[in-house]
Amino acid sequence: MGTPEFAVETLKAIVENNYNVVGVITAPDRPAGRGRKLKASAVKEYATTKGLKVLQPNNLKDESFLEDLKSLEANLQIVVAFRMLPKVVWDMPKYGTFNLHASLLPEYRGAAPINWAIINGESKTGITTFFIDDKIDTGKIILQEKVEIRNDDNAGLLHDKLMHSGAKLVLKTINQIEEDNVSLIEQPFKGNFKTAYKLNKDNTKIDWNADTQTTVNLIRGLSPYPTAWSFFKNNDEEHTIKIYEAKFIEETHHHETGKVKVEGSDILVAVKGGYINIKKIQLPGKKAMDSTSLLNGYTIFKDAKVY
Numbered sequence: 001m002g003t004p005e006f007a008v009e010t011l012k013a014i015v016e017n018n019y020n021v022v023g024v025i026t027a028p029d030r031p032a033g034r035g036r037k038l039k040a041s042a043v044k045e046y047a048t049t050k051g052l053k054v055l056q057p058n059n060l061k062d063e064s065f066l067e068d069l070k071s072l073e074a075n076l077q078i079v080v081a082f083r084m085l086p087k088v089v090w091d092m093p094k095y096g097t098f099n100l101h102a103s104l105l106p107e108y109r110g111a112a113p114i115n116w117a118i119i120n121g122e123s124k125t126g127i128t129t130f131f132i133d134d135k136i137d138t139g140k141i142i143l144q145e146k147v148e149i150r151n152d153d154n155a156g157l158l159h160d161k162l163m164h165s166g167a168k169l170v171l172k173t174i175n176q177i178e179e180d181n182v183s184l185i186e187q188p189f190k191g192n193f194k195t196a197y198k199l200n201k202d203n204t205k206i207d208w209n210a211d212t213q214t215t216v217n218l219i220r221g222l223s224p225y226p227t228a229w230s231f232f233k234n235n236d237e238e239h240t241i242k243i244y245e246a247k248f249i250e251e252t253h254h255h256e257t258g259k260v261k262v263e264g265s266d267i268l269v270a271v272k273g274g275y276i277n278i279k280k281i282q283l284p285g286k287k288a289m290d291s292t293s294l295l296n297g298y299t300i301f302k303d304a305k306v307y
Contacts, residue, residue, distance in 0.1 A: 001025040005042040006163045007080035010100060012046065013167040014078070019174065021052055023072040025082070028056045061086050076177060078170060079132065090132040095177050097132045100170055102162045103196065104128060104144055106187045109137035110196030114162060115155050118221035120194060121213065124148055125158070127166045129173040131184070140184040142173050154223040154245070199226055206230045208258045208306060212248045212271055219246045227282070232260075235301040244288055245280035260304035265292040269306055 002011065003026050015021055024047040032039035040048070047054050053072070057065040066088060077097035079085065090097040103113035104126040110116075117125040126146040133139040147165055149158060176182045197203065199222070206215060206228050222228045227242040248271075255261070255270035262268070268275040282288040283298070 001077060001082040001085075002043045002080040003027045003041045004081050006102075006159065006166075007082070008042050008046045009163045009167040010078070010080045010170045011043060013171055014174070015050055015052075017171060021050075022074050023053045023055060023069070025055050025057070025069070027083075028058055060089055076174070078174070080166070080170070084136060085132060087134055098129050098142060098173060098177075099132050099137075099139070100166045101128045101130065101137055102159075102166065104146065105130060105137060105141060106189075106191065106193045108194055108196040111198040113196040114159050115199060115221045116194065116196045117149060118153065118155055118158060119217050120221075121217050122149055125162070127162055127169050129169055130187070138187055138189070140186055142176065142182055142184060143169055145169050154220045156224045204228055206243065206306070208269065208271055208276075212273060212276065215271065215276060216246055216248050219243050223280075224288075230306045232283075232304070232306050234260075234304040235299075239284050241284075241306075242282040242288065243278055243280070244282065245278075247277045247279060248274060249277050250274040256305075258305045258307050260300060260306055261302075262295065262300050265295060267291045267295070267300065 002008075011021070011024065024043060026041045026043040026047070029038040029040050029044075031037065044054055044056070055065065055068055059065065060083075069089065070092065074093050076095040077090065077093050079097060079099040085097065101113065102125070103109075103117065105128040108116055108125070113125070124146050126144055128144045129142040130137070130139040131142065145165060147158075147161055204222055204226055206218060208215065208230070219228045223244045227244060229240055229242050232239045232241045249268070251274040253270055253275070257271055259270040260267065261270070267278040267281065269278065278291055280288055280290050281294055283294070
């Protein structure tokens, strides 16, 4: 059970290790692109190439879907980046249903663990397999593995590291279940654990008055998707811009926070203690591009600022 590219690597590993995949559950096809044509999920696209049976329920409690799911006679269900399951679904197989989560639970329960680990400046994160219960990301832990977060990692790079490590951990988990060699760990419910809140317009906006490392981490943690954003005023024009990559330069200055200036091919934003050097940016209606490419065809005026 899965939908995005992150889940494909796990399905691929299961198939290539000759496990009998009796069915694949994924999201319904969705309109995408300018033409709004229906597009299959990444998991469906892969499953179709392998001739696997695919179910795409709108409602996981729908009787016809539950009948179809039961008819597959699966003895184990594996969930990777899908959605919350009702008990009638996760309780169905003989050996239960386990989930792969992209954090070291109980830290970063929730929708966006990869992003928040970087946004919060963590030096490590990891992957966890756990048996699903009736709450979100709270079930008994089967296996965990730590993964380093490098200073130059963004959410895209960390996503790919966790995706590959996760597929391997799922195989180890299946093997332990198959050999009846599982040692479960109860998750603690009390504690000051960090949460992987759903990303929205408010918590992805750059606060230029924040600590500089906080600003850089936000940009890293949201790149390439959904991307950190800011308002940008340039010669009486106001835009919403997206920033994909930035570095902090420590330097004494007397500019107001948010002032934008150009030095050679660099776009610099004045912040406390120095400048945020914007390396990759996207203007409305344009492609994302590095600062040199942008400045080749776009003028940033002296009064430019971000806020």
